[in-house]
Amino acid sequence: MLQTWPSLLCLSLFQLVTAVVHDESFIPDIILRVTAANYSLACQNRYSVLVNGTSPGPTLRLEEGEVTWIRVYNDMDNYNTTMHWHGLSMMVAPFSDGTPVSQWPIPPRHFFDYELRPDVGYAGTYFYHSHLGFQAVTASGPLIVEDSDDTCSYEYDDERIVYLTDLFLNTDEVIENDLAGPNVTWPGDSNDILVNGQGRLATNATGQCSLAAIDVEPGKTYRLRFIGATALSLVWLAFEGHDAMTIIEADGHYTQPLNASYLQIGSGQRFSVLLSTKPETEVEQRQFYMQLSTLERPTSLTTFAVLRYSGTTPDLTHVPSTPPLPVANTTVGWLNYQLRPLIPDSNFPTLSEVNRRVTITVHQNISSSDQLTHISWLENGYPWVETLSPTPYLVEIYEDKFDTDAAYQRAIANGGLDLDTRSFPTKKGEVLEIVWQNTGSTAGALETHPFHAHGAHYYDLGGGDGVYDSAANEAMLQNNPPVLRDTTILYPYQATATPGVPAGWRAWRLRADNAGVWMLHCHILQHMLIGMQTIFVVGDKEDVVQQSGPASAGYLTYGGSAYGNETHSPEVMHFF
Structure with missing residues (x-):
């Protein structure tokens, strides 16, 4: 029919x-x-x-x-x-x-x-x-x-997926209620980092619960696809006895080969690396640990998976009493200005092509009244949560209930944010710079935020301390052409900062050629639930219908x- x-x-x-x-x-x-x-x-x-x-x-x-x-x-x-x-x-x-x-x-x-x-x-x-x-x-x-x-010029014998997730013992409903209630309660940090759905709590030393095994054979090259599907955790990881990995892909784009001894993966990020296994003549030890540690949390959690060479039955039911690798520290600005596209990208817009710069300040607001504590994440002074949009904005555009022209004019007069719709309207075809500006929270704290964009990949311009300087950063890019990404990290470059004072930035550049309604947000789920989301509306109804068709x-x-x-x-x- x-x-x-x-x-x-x-x-x-x-x-x-x-x-x-x-x-x-x-x-x-x-x-x-x-x-x-x-x-x-x-x-x-x-x-x-x-x-x-x-x-x-x-x-x-x-x-x-x-x-x-x-x-x-x-x-x-x-x-x-x-x-x-x-x-x-x-x-x-x-x-x-x-x-x-x-x-x-x-x-x-x-x-x-x-x-x-x-x-x-x-x-x-x-x-x-x-x-x-x-x-x-x-x-x-x-x-x-x-x-x-x-199109991929990299050669390898086989591939493995390494899928990283958080384990929270509290249910989704409990966590959401803790964050959305009148007295906001932090639901706690991750209880474990799972690899391909497997892991064991460090406090649970015996039993049948197994660590994940990444199976390899001697003398081969593997493409390891790391996927940061964590809800909260920024994960550091490295392999015991294998300190040479080569990064070849970031967020769906091939990069020039870059050697790395460890990876640092935030929620939403993906990397492919090439890992060469030891030749059979050198494989005296057939089981090696992949050590994972959480970063930027009050208490660091360390957990493990196993790199398992063929021809052995490894021990997957115990965690090592002493971690085989040193305890990790955060590398602030990891990979900044180091990744380069595998194939030169002639579409990268120069600074002179930028039509508009939208700076989005990130601020954690903490307030108390009647013995209740309210915490929210604000972008340019306002949060965005699901309840603010009872009807999807894209539906409102198709139904002629979202006046994109009026929203754009209000946004231009207000630094890019339209307060009526809590959105960032954009004309289709504009070349934008989007600058995420970290600021000290009400309590002076700074946190790490993996920011993700829907609707388009962007050129990641890097990041740094203080306030974004477009001319200085453009000079940095002359010999370091940026890679297209969809999730990059806004780091805290200081331990604390004066409330509301700029303290670290991340900058993107993109051509707004995809008409529609697209979310840009921190990929930490807890942060999203209490406001750390923004909405970019690209084009008007005519642009959407011309691009996609009627609905x-x-x-x-x-x-x-x-x-x-x-x-x-x-x-x-x-x-x-």
Whole structure:
């Protein structure tokens, strides 16, 4: 059964947009089922949101330039959900980004068909996760975009995924209530760092709970794909007996080879490295620890996985009494001005091309009244939380309820932020510099923030102490062309700072060519829940429709006809 909506010839992408009923004749390429159940992580039972019954969920593999349909079932009875494809730009398929500002959530016992087409040239390492509440702490999984041809000039024998997640013994509901309640309570730091869903608490020295094993053979080169799917933790890691890794990819983009003895991975970041194993003649020890430590938290947590050579049965049930590697310290500004694109990028806009600079100050506000403590994260003086947008902004644009021109004018008069919508409106085609400016909190503290952008990758201009100096930084970039990224870290360059005083920055540059509504936020889930999010609205309705096409009414209503359930098949727009 086929229903065709009035077609639109998309001037930029020359495509016909149609609405199709995805009945029993439609077979999705991938099916994901989101459930909530008691689940054992590191031998600790926790009520968790799962994908296909596990955490992490299954590894997905897509081809760049090819359309993939992924059906996500919300099999939960009491919770909405979405699925975000972390790092994919989602150009053209506007309702597939999976955020509360770009689509209505998937209601309980409904499903939604996501249309994905990774951009050519973006082959690399990604992941997917729910974008509601604290669900992403467990509802996530690896996503790999395969090269469409031989564009990768790196050779290796095999690859392994190293997927990093946090373990919190408190449930999502408890953590959300602690942060959203009238008396804000910090829910505590991670109880463990899991590798591929496995680990064991340092306090639990015996039992059947196993460390993760990364299996290798002697005399080979492996591509290790590290995925920082942690909710909170900035993770340092290195391998015992293997101090030579070569970074070849960051956030879905190949880089020139860069040697590193350790990695420092924030929430949302991904890196690929080449690791050469020892030849058989030199393998006297067949088990080596991968040591992981959390950074920038009041108490550092150290945990382990095992690099396991073939031909042995390693001990995976005990953690070493003494860590084999020294305790790690944070390298502030790690990799700044060191990563370079593998292929020269002629699209990088120079400073003279920048139309506008938007500085976003980051501030933790702490206030007390009536023996209650309220904590929120502010950007330019205001937080953004899910409840501020009862209707997704993209839906409001399609329904002509979001006046993008008026919002833009208000934003220009207010340093880039429109207070009426709490958004940062942008004209399509603008070249922007976005500067994240750390400032001392009400208590004078400074923290580390891995900032992630939806909708587009940006040129990471680096970071530093104090206040951003565009001319000085442009000189730094002359011999250090930046790499396209989607998640980079705003570091604290001082231990403390005077409340509200600038103390460290991170700068991005990008061409705003992807019309739509896109979130930019700290990827620490706890920070997001209490306000550390911003919304960039790129272009107006005409730009969105010209780029993507019209939208049926089924996308514009919660539980609308674009969302299927057991009683009806969804009416789905084919944007590609």
